[in-house]
Amino acid sequence: MSVDISKQAIKRIPVYLHYLKEQKNSGAKIISAPFVAAALNLNEVQVRKDFAAMSTTRGKPKTGFILDELIDNMEVIAGYNNANEAILVGAGSLGKALLSYRGFEEYGLDIVAAFDNDEKIVGNIIGGKQILALSEIEKFCKENKVNIGIITVPAQAAQDVCDVLVDSGIRAVWNFAPANLTVPPGILVQNENMAASLALLSKHLREQIKKQ
Amino acid sequence: MSVDISKQAIKRIPVYLHYLKEQKNSGAKIISAPFVAAALNLNEVQVRKDFAAMSTTRGKPKTGFILDELIDNMEVIAGYNNANEAILVGAGSLGKALLSYRGFEEYGLDIVAAFDNDEKIVGNIIGGKQILALSEIEKFCKENKVNIGIITVPAQAAQDVCDVLVDSGIRAVWNFAPANLTVPPGILVQNENMAASLALLSKHLREQIKKQ
DNA sequence: TAGATTGTTAATCGATTAACAATC
DNA sequence: TAGATTGTTAATCGATTAACAATC
Numbered sequence: 302m303s304v305d306i307s308k309q310a311i312k313r314i315p316v317y318l319h320y321l322k323e324q325k326n327s328g329a330k331i332i333s334a335p336f337v338a339a340a341l342n343l344n345e346v347q348v349r350k351d352f353a354a355m356s357t358t359r360g361k362p363k364t365g366f367i368l369d370e371l372i373d374n375m376e377v378i379a380g381y382n383n384a385n386e387a388i389l390v391g392a393g394s395l396g397k398a399l400l401s402y403r404g405f406e407e408y409g410l411d412i413v414a415a416f417d418n419d420e421k422i423v424g425n426i427i428g429g430k431q432i433l434a435l436s437e438i439e440k441f442c443k444e445n446k447v448n449i450g451i452i453t454v455p456a457q458a459a460q461d462v463c464d465v466l467v468d469s470g471i472r473a474v475w476n477f478a479p480a481n482l483t484v485p486p487g488i489l490v491q492n493e494n495m496a497a498s499l500a501l502l503s504k505h506l507r508e509q510i511k512k513q
Numbered sequence: 514m515s516v517d518i519s520k521q522a523i524k525r526i527p528v529y530l531h532y533l534k535e536q537k538n539s540g541a542k543i544i545s546a547p548f549v550a551a552a553l554n555l556n557e558v559q560v561r562k563d564f565a566a567m568s569t570t571r572g573k574p575k576t577g578f579i580l581d582e583l584i585d586n587m588e589v590i591a592g593y594n595n596a597n598e599a600i601l602v603g604a605g606s607l608g609k610a611l612l613s614y615r616g617f618e619e620y621g622l623d624i625v626a627a628f629d630n631d632e633k634i635v636g637n638i639i640g641g642k643q644i645l646a647l648s649e650i651e652k653f654c655k656e657n658k659v660n661i662g663i664i665t666v667p668a669q670a671a672q673d674v675c676d677v678l679v680d681s682g683i684r685a686v687w688n689f690a691p692a693n694l695t696v697p698p699g700i701l702v703q704n705e706n707m708a709a710s711l712a713l714l715s716k717h718l719r720e721q722i723k724k725q
Numbered sequence: 726t727a728g729a730t731t732g733t734t735a736a737t738c739g740a741t742t743a744a745c746a747a748t749c
Numbered sequence: 750t751a752g753a754t755t756g757t758t759a760a761t762c763g764a765t766t767a768a769c770a771a772t773c
Contacts, residue, residue: 307764309765313709319668319692334731335729349732353731363730365731379712380712380715395614402607491713497525499620504518504591505685506661520740573749574748
């Protein structure tokens, strides 16, 4: 963990963790990089480098890494154990969907409230979370030491919402809008642009169909 | 469009399109790369290169690109106009959320049915889409010429589902499970790994908090 | 010891950014 | 013409992959 870990390597952690836990349940105690690489269809050197960067202890030549230790180390890096509190802004179609999704807790994300500017839905409860007015964001964040803001508003409103979040003391933004957000240094914007994924899928399909 | 367009450039298309359409609505007819770059906070050369690669006609020095043409070209590449039919496998928490989400149509994705192995929910209708049994996937796909499969099952089941989809004639897989899928050549796997995004967010937060 | 696995340095690759000539 | 913008070639950067020595 002393070495710098690349962004791409961190993104692979959930995949590693899932497999390593599976192996642990099967009774394994030790695991080697080439073994994992073969199982996950990844390059051997990549896995070796990732493990070397993520593990607090060195691997043992000829045997590998201690499974429990590796899992612990990765969970710390990926924040699976410490719950991060988040708010969600924009309780439209996508926002509602994410509020109802029960899977984020497993990865250490806890959505504590949602906000929307539509008075008709303010006061409602979706997925057990209350919808509050946009005007209450700053007060809520400061009182509840919220660090993460999830943006699920339309693209044209995304930057304004982002600015409010930053003013409210948010340190990381998870942006689901197809918009390029500008933030001060020190604030992270993580884009989850499903439209971008669809664009790639679509381009691939068009090329595949053209080939025939 | 003659030039090869990089994956990253294609991912930027939704962001470009949103902004270009906004400009069109404001009455603009012509747009230059440096102008867009400034507005979206992107590198000028990057935008210039993207536009050059995506536009069927060349830009005019000193003026720029014809807005309508640029929008059309990008929509074709990103497949906004031709509806791609998709099925979703795994109607659990995340699957239900995506089925209820009304936003994909805008980007040319049409989820026509969902599949699950839980007999208790087979036959239900979520978001207007019927839930069918897993055993019917192949028949359904072949009869309805479905090209895209969306995987929202738990990670340990993802590869099996993927294999079924490939056998059913699917050409592109949108994978929401934190699993590394293996597919034959010619099939695209697009990972939408939200756990990966959360890992990055979490790492950033830990570093920010440590700094103080 | 022999051989598998680790760790590290070098080469490669894709994408971004810089520099600059061509054009309207 | 002068100047802004395009298109293209070269330099840089981050990440992946290859090569190889060190170690148990």
